[in-house]
Amino acid sequence: MNTRFPSWLIKVVALLMTYLIVFALISAGAIDDYVLITMVTICINIILATSLNLITGFTGQFSLGHAGFMAIGAYTTALITMRFPSIWAFLGGVLLGAIIAAIVGFLIGLPTLRLRGDYLAIATLGMAEIIRVLLLNFEFTNGAAGLSGIPRNVDWTWLFVFTAGSVLLISNFLKSIPGRDLIAIREDEIAASSIGINAVRAKTLAFVVGAFFGGLAGGLYSAYFYFIKPDLFGFLKSIDILIIVVLGGLGSLSGSVIAAILLALISTWLQDFPEMRMIIYGLILVVIMVFRPQGLLGDRELSMDTFKRIVPRRRKGTS
Amino acid sequence: MKEILTLNQLSLSFGGLAAVSNLDLTLTEGELVGLIGPNGAGKTTVFNLLTGVYPPSSGTIEFHRGEAVHKLGGMKPHAICRAGVGRTFQNIRLFRTLSVLDNVMIAQAQRMRYGLVPSFLHTPKHKRTEQKIREESMELLRIMDLADKAGELAQNMSYGEQRRLEIARAMATQPVLLLLDEPAAGMNPAETAQLTELISWLRKEFTLTILLIEHDMSLVMNICERIYVLDHGLLIASGTASKIQHNPAVITAYLGEEVGDA
Numbered sequence: 283m284n285t286r287f288p289s290w291l292i293k294v295v296a297l298l299m300t301y302l303i304v305f306a307l308i309s310a311g312a313i314d315d316y317v318l319i320t321m322v323t324i325c326i327n328i329i330l331a332t333s334l335n336l337i338t339g340f341t342g343q344f345s346l347g348h349a350g351f352m353a354i355g356a357y358t359t360a361l362i363t364m365r366f367p368s369i370w371a372f373l374g375g376v377l378l379g380a381i382i383a384a385i386v387g388f389l390i391g392l393p394t395l396r397l398r399g400d401y402l403a404i405a406t407l408g409m410a411e412i413i414r415v416l417l418l419n420f421e422f423t424n425g426a427a428g429l430s431g432i433p434r435n436v437d438w439t440w441l442f443v444f445t446a447g448s449v450l451l452i453s454n455f456l457k458s459i460p461g462r463d464l465i466a467i468r469e470d471e472i473a474a475s476s477i478g479i480n481a482v483r484a485k486t487l488a489f490v491v492g493a494f495f496g497g498l499a500g501g502l503y504s505a506y507f508y509f510i511k512p513d514l515f516g517f518l519k520s521i522d523i524l525i526i527v528v529l530g531g532l533g534s535l536s537g538s539v540i541a542a543i544l545l546a547l548i549s550t551w552l553q554d555f556p557e558m559r560m561i562i563y564g565l566i567l568v569v570i571m572v573f574r575p576q577g578l579l580g581d582r583e584l585s586m587d588t589f590k591r592i593v594p595r596r597r598k599g600t601s
Numbered sequence: 602m603k604e605i606l607t608l609n610q611l612s613l614s615f616g617g618l619a620a621v622s623n624l625d626l627t628l629t630e631g632e633l634v635g636l637i638g639p640n641g642a643g644k645t646t647v648f649n650l651l652t653g654v655y656p657p658s659s660g661t662i663e664f665h666r667g668e669a670v671h672k673l674g675g676m677k678p679h680a681i682c683r684a685g686v687g688r689t690f691q692n693i694r695l696f697r698t699l700s701v702l703d704n705v706m707i708a709q710a711q712r713m714r715y716g717l718v719p720s721f722l723h724t725p726k727h728k729r730t731e732q733k734i735r736e737e738s739m740e741l742l743r744i745m746d747l748a749d750k751a752g753e754l755a756q757n758m759s760y761g762e763q764r765r766l767e768i769a770r771a772m773a774t775q776p777v778l779l780l781l782d783e784p785a786a787g788m789n790p791a792e793t794a795q796l797t798e799l800i801s802w803l804r805k806e807f808t809l810t811i812l813l814i815e816h817d818m819s820l821v822m823n824i825c826e827r828i829y830v831l832d833h834g835l836l837i838a839s840g841t842a843s844k845i846q847h848n849p850a851v852i853t854a855y856l857g858e859e860v861g862d863a
Contacts, residue, residue, distance in 0.1 A: 459710040486701075
């Protein structure tokens with residue numbers, strides 16, 4: 283555990299370097315709009331995947347409705363910033379969207395989280411569909427045509443702050459008492475209850491926190507891409523997020539981050555072969571799942587300790 | 602002595618099957634009592650009723666702690682734990698992929714909660730509380746002779762160690778009544794002897810009342826002051842070890858009736 287540099291300092295430096303390097307590259311024109319779109323997608327997917335991982339990977343609650351929370355955040359932010367095009371309205375809108383998503387998560391979580399496994403998955407799927415159909419039919423959401431001309435308030439700085447902040451907050455949460463309770467529930471709900479954990483309350487909390495960050499990601503989406511419509515947040519979007527989580531490893535935040543980056547890169551690269559794109563993408567998923575059924579990282583985290591382990595050092599007991 | 606647990610006409614039926622019928626049982630403070638009976642007699646079901654896994658079909662469970670009386674029938678498992686009842690499981694239920702220390706820390710933390718802000722922001726309060734939880738958990742692991750395994754995954758430990766860890770985890774919730782479901786199952790005689798000693802010691806050190814289910818008669822006869830015998834969900838005998846050993850109903854339940862008597 284004793285290192286010359288505290289691990290938080292290394293993390294801060296690494297994050298700052300990432301931010302500054304990309305910022306410099308954008309300023310110098312080395313990163314064009316096309317590359318930036320991929321980066322925006324990656325960042326939004328990171329928030330979506332880590333927040334869904336909190337629900338599905340760490341708490342063991344199979345949810346197929348994450349795009350529903352994203353939709354709530356996206357529409358809230360869009361409606362607010364279209365009326366008040368200021369940076370404060372953007373920040374307020376993203377926050378409000380996340381809060382509304384969290385409230386919806388609470389209202390839906392309370393009755394459905396008593397369900398287990400497949401039943402919960404179907405209930406969350408239904409929830410997301412209800413949200414999508416409501417957005418299709420409301421007047422103020424402009425139905426199937428969706429909303430366009432949403433002010434672009436997201437730049438690299440905001441994107442970075444929100445993404446790094448979300449991952450950090452979720453990671454902190456998991457390393458605290460309520461977070462560990464969630465893992466205990468995933469491991470054995472009966473045992474967890476027997477040591478005093480209120481399982482329904484804990485699972486609802488996981489759902490609410492996951493929904494909050496799902497809503498936040500939606501807000502960032504609408505504040506970058508000018509245009510949203512209900513179909514963007516359908517069943518397939520929920521599945522896309524779930525794929526990232528499963529591929530990275532259920533119960534590994536760093537796995538979700540890596541998978542979000544990897545899948546976006548693969549997807550971008552495959553745009554050169556439009557006819558074969560989905561076939562190759564599907565094949566890659568199948569191959570990874572066959573050889574790493576537990577996901578790229580399983581339930582482990584990539585950390586400073588991992589690097590130390592990779593660098594050969596004295597090993598205790600093994601030759 | 603003061604009564605700590607009173608079961609009054611406790612019954613549970615699944616459909617038409619009576620798993621436990623009209624059970625009366627009392628424990629006084631500081632007692633160590635055994636609950637025995639052939640397989641399928643309903644012993645574990647009694648534990649599950651006591652800890653809220655199933656609500657009783659009829660009858661009451663009163664748990665006395667100080668001046669307070671908790672009616673355990675119908676309470677949720679987590680609330681029963683917080684009232685002061687700890688338990689272990691027949692088929693060990695540890696948090697398998699977590700470390701030994703984490704298993705105990707999660708239980709230990711239940712009495713020292715902090716809000717959401719410290720959870721997300723890791724404020725000094727979070728750090729202080731975590732430190733305290735860690736220290737107290739390590740202390741408990743030392744008592745249970747598991748301190749050198751603190752960093753290992755629960756699933757990689759030996760069977761006997763897993764049983765001990767489960768007791769440690771239950772103890773971390775600071776119960777006054779401890780329910781042990783076959784704590785010696787799968788242990789060799791030496792481990793059983795060690796466990797017997799540990800249970801007696803824990804009872805004295807933490808002034809516990811203990812109810813234990815066990816098939817290992819050497820353990821039961823050695824340390825249990827009184828014994829209840831269940832068969833087919835019915836209480837067929839109760840009393841001291843020597844009385845139970847010579848009770849004809851108990852002998853029949855375990856060995857079956859002689860053919861000639863039928």
